[in-house]
Amino acid sequence: EDQVTQSPEALRLQEGESSSLNCSYTVSGLRGLFWYRQDPGKGPEFLFTLYSAGEEKEKERLKATLTKKESFLHITAPKPEDSATYLCAVHDGGNQFYFGTGTSLTVIP
Amino acid sequence: NAGVMQNPRHLVRRRGQEARLRCSPMKGHSHVYWYRQLPEEGLKFMVYLQKENIIDESGMPKERFSAEFPKEGPSILRIQQVVRGDSAAYFCASSPEVSADGGYTFGSGTRLTVV
Numbered sequence: 025e026d027q028v029t030q031s032p033e034a035l036r037l038q039e040g041e042s043s044s045l046n047c048s049y050t051v052s053g054l055r056g057l058f059w060y061r062q063d064p065g066k067g068p069e070f071l072f073t074l075y076s077a078g079e080e081k082e083k084e085r086l087k088a089t090l091t092k093k094e095s096f097l098h099i100t101a102p103k104p105e106d107s108a109t110y111l112c113a114v115h116d117g118g119n120q121f122y123f124g125t126g127t128s129l130t131v132i133p
Numbered sequence: 134n135a136g137v138m139q140n141p142r143h144l145v146r147r148r149g150q151e152a153r154l155r156c157s158p159m160k161g162h163s164h165v166y167w168y169r170q171l172p173e174e175g176l177k178f179m180v181y182l183q184k185e186n187i188i189d190e191s192g193m194p195k196e197r198f199s200a201e202f203p204k205e206g207p208s209i210l211r212i213q214q215v216v217r218g219d220s221a222a223y224f225c226a227s228s229p230e231v232s233a234d235g236g237y238t239f240g241s242g243t244r245l246t247v248v
Contacts, residue, residue: 028175058236067137067224067239068176111176113236119189120166120178121237 026051030112030124037102037131045097045127047112057095058121059088060111068111102131135160137227137240138207145246146215154210154243158227165208166237167200170222179223182208215247 027050037043049057056075060068072081074090081088085106087098097110109128113121138157146152158165167179178192182202193200197215202208212219222244226237 056236060236060239065241065244067139067226067241070236070238073236113176119181120192121176123168123175123177125173125175 026114026116026122028112028114028122028124030110030127032127033125034128035130037099037129039103039131039133040101042098042100042102044099045110045129047095047097047124048093049095049112049114049122051114051116051122053116054114055117056115057090058113058115059086059095059097060113062109062111062126071110099129102129104131104133107131137162137225137238139223139225139240139243141243142241143244143246145248147248148216149214152212152215152219152245154212154223154225154245155207156210156225156227156240157207158225159238162227162229162238164228164230165202166226166228167208167210168224168226170224170242172221176224179210212245215245217247220245220247 029048031046056073059071062068072088077092079090085100089096107130109126111126113123115121140155165182168176170176180193180200181189197213199211222242224239224242226239
């Protein structure tokens with residue numbers, strides 16, 4: 025079965041302190057790797073899709089990268105409003121996505 | 134353009150009662166997925182439906198759980214004779230087609246509490 029492991033489980037950053045979140049995956053034929061943001065009491069909000077090793081995507085202070093075994097979500101100069109849980113998921117072409125348990129990010133002013 | 138609408142947002146049921154969770158997909162989306170999120174666990178796939186068809190229910194418990202997506206109206210996830218272990222957040226997602234492109238659009242979820 026496909027597996028997704030995210031680390032760290034929780035991360036506290038000072039405002040402006042850049043860092044990276046990791047998503048390691050095992051999948052039989054990657055069709056896509058997805059990053060979502062989830063705020064408390066809300067549903068996951070789509071951020072990025074990555075399809076092949078070497079691909080990168082950016083959105084504001086976030087940049088996602090992909091290798092054959094893992095993906096990183098880099099957060100540059102984060103702000104308090106970036107505080108959320110970030111979820112990673114993989115798709116192998118079947119009917120479901122496989123999600124990690126997420127990284128809870130807190131950005132302190 | 135409304136997103137994926139789920140209701141109720143919060144649902145409290147006593148053990149043994151039935152829970153009905155509703156999901157209206159985004160306009161133009163014909164594929165609906167239900168996921169369950171338990172505390173400290175990731176989102177787990179339950180079922181994938183198209184209008185009037187269950188395509189994949191491999192993630193659904195064999196007993197007490199059922200899902201439907203009728204020709205008219207929302208998709209319904211039904212849990213009969215609820216137990217405490219059913220307490221979780223249930224998320225519905227929709228997509229215009231079965232595709233990895235763009236991922237799903239999720240609703241805000243229904244938080245089920247069984248007392």
